[in-house]
Amino acid sequence: MIEVTGLTKRFGSKVAVDDLSFSVKKGEVLGFLGPNGAGKSTTMRMVTGFLPVTSGEITICDLSVITNPEAAKKKIGYLPESAPLYNDMTVQGFLKFCASMRSLGGAARQTAVDHAIETCFLENVARQSIGTLSKGYRHRTCLAQALLHDPEVLVLDEPTDGLDPNQKLEVRKLIKNLGKEKAILFSTHILEEVTAACTRAVIVDQGTIVADGTPEKLAAEGGGSLYDLFHKVTTSETNAA
Amino acid sequence: MNTWTIFKRELTSYFTQPTAYAIVVIFGFLSTLLAFTIGNFWQIDDASLYGSFFPYHSLLMMILVPAVSMRQWSDEHSSGTIELLGTWPINIRSAILGKYFASAVVWALALLLTCPIVFAVNWLGDPDNWTIFSGYLGSFLVCCTFIAITTLVSAFTRDQVVALIVSVAICCVLTIVGLEQVINEVRRTGPDAKHAVDVMTQLGVFSHLREASMGLIRFTSLFYFLGLITTCLIGTNLVLKSQRS
Numbered sequence: 001m002i003e004v005t006g007l008t009k010r011f012g013s014k015v016a017v018d019d020l021s022f023s024v025k026k027g028e029v030l031g032f033l034g035p036n037g038a039g040k041s042t043t044m045r046m047v048t049g050f051l052p053v054t055s056g057e058i059t060i061c062d063l064s065v066i067t068n069p070e071a072a073k074k075k076i077g078y079l080p081e082s083a084p085l086y087n088d089m090t091v092q093g094f095l096k097f098c099a100s101m102r103s104l105g106g107a108a109r110q111t112a113v114d115h116a117i118e119t120c121f122l123e124n125v126a127r128q129s130i131g132t133l134s135k136g137y138r139h140r141t142c143l144a145q146a147l148l149h150d151p152e153v154l155v156l157d158e159p160t161d162g163l164d165p166n167q168k169l170e171v172r173k174l175i176k177n178l179g180k181e182k183a184i185l186f187s188t189h190i191l192e193e194v195t196a197a198c199t200r201a202v203i204v205d206q207g208t209i210v211a212d213g214t215p216e217k218l219a220a221e222g223g224g225s226l227y228d229l230f231h232k233v234t235t236s237e238t239n240a241a
Numbered sequence: 242m243n244t245w246t247i248f249k250r251e252l253t254s255y256f257t258q259p260t261a262y263a264i265v266v267i268f269g270f271l272s273t274l275l276a277f278t279i280g281n282f283w284q285i286d287d288a289s290l291y292g293s294f295f296p297y298h299s300l301l302m303m304i305l306v307p308a309v310s311m312r313q314w315s316d317e318h319s320s321g322t323i324e325l326l327g328t329w330p331i332n333i334r335s336a337i338l339g340k341y342f343a344s345a346v347v348w349a350l351a352l353l354l355t356c357p358i359v360f361a362v363n364w365l366g367d368p369d370n371w372t373i374f375s376g377y378l379g380s381f382l383v384c385c386t387f388i389a390i391t392t393l394v395s396a397f398t399r400d401q402v403v404a405l406i407v408s409v410a411i412c413c414v415l416t417i418v419g420l421e422q423v424i425n426e427v428r429r430t431g432p433d434a435k436h437a438v439d440v441m442t443q444l445g446v447f448s449h450l451r452e453a454s455m456g457l458i459r460f461t462s463l464f465y466f467l468g469l470i471t472t473c474l475i476g477t478n479l480v481l482k483s484q485r486s
Contacts, residue, residue, distance in 0.1 A: 050327040051485050073330040080328075084321030088254050100246040101329045145325070 077146035247339025288366030307408035379453020419445015
């Protein structure tokens, strides 16, 4: 469902993503790991069609994000890293607006909004202004907009960031459940999430993939610990400097 | 369809915050105040509003229009919602147009609510209402031009204050360069200034607004306003696209 081949992104002379290739199939949850500045968010922004690629190819459900972006974007639900929202709207108003932007109308729109509110546990704040929400609720509201149109592919950039431990657990369960029917690409800094929610993981460092496999296989490569492997294959900021 | 959805969201946003109300009230109050003070409404004794009311619109708009529209794109950049817009299956052009038309409607309302002065001149005299309508159309075109300029400037920056300052500066130049007092000063420098005077007259919004308030909307004026608006909106599209590459 997600096919990335030879993906490269340069900002001037800086290479943010360097010849990256991976794929995510239906029923697969791919954890995208890496230190800060490894190129995770840049990759996700290219996969969702927000950033143009320097070279390489990305297809979503056999639709090219580069040559046929509008059709490919219809297949994707995206949660950006900072969970951006319109603060002057209510949660329900925002979700209705997002549904309209996804060409949902009438009863279908209302059903999609109600379902997303229920899935992301937003019932208590549905009529509240987004500007007054806590970070956890803001994140879940943004996650809800990604689920509205029941996309075949989900791209989630740090979906549990800012959530309390209970909410993190719920979101991990949700990702695992959604992953049975969809292809999910999600980035995280929290290594426990990989074993809790992912069927496969890749570790990215300085724009290239340095490890790829199931959580068990990666842990075995690290001598029984994913932490050790992560530490071994990635460049720490002090080393990079 | 997406233009309409974004237009509705933006328009609602103006009216769920104090912005639109403040602008409508401030513009209505100041435009009337200027007409009765430096516009010499009573002394001119002219019901057409040509000399007393419309000339001051561009002076108010060059500051108030950027104040309303400065957030159009800078807010999307600073809040990160540009990333949502950029990943939805829409063309960014529809977002530009939706936002632009919402601002234009707020200003159409602000102009509409200055209508008491039209009722007053109709009560006091016998003006040609088509000339007054033409003046309003000229004012609205000035508004739309300043909105388009602010839209373009706001696409460059995530800082609303920077967007405001730069937009006001550009709108001030376009207004002041065409003012009669400025043109006369340049004309006094000698016969060689004729070419400069012609350029300044055509470049500034003032001469086009003055003609419109006399009931004369020339093709060149329409070309001037629509040309500037189209250029700025196309420029906004290019800026937003280039920022992502």
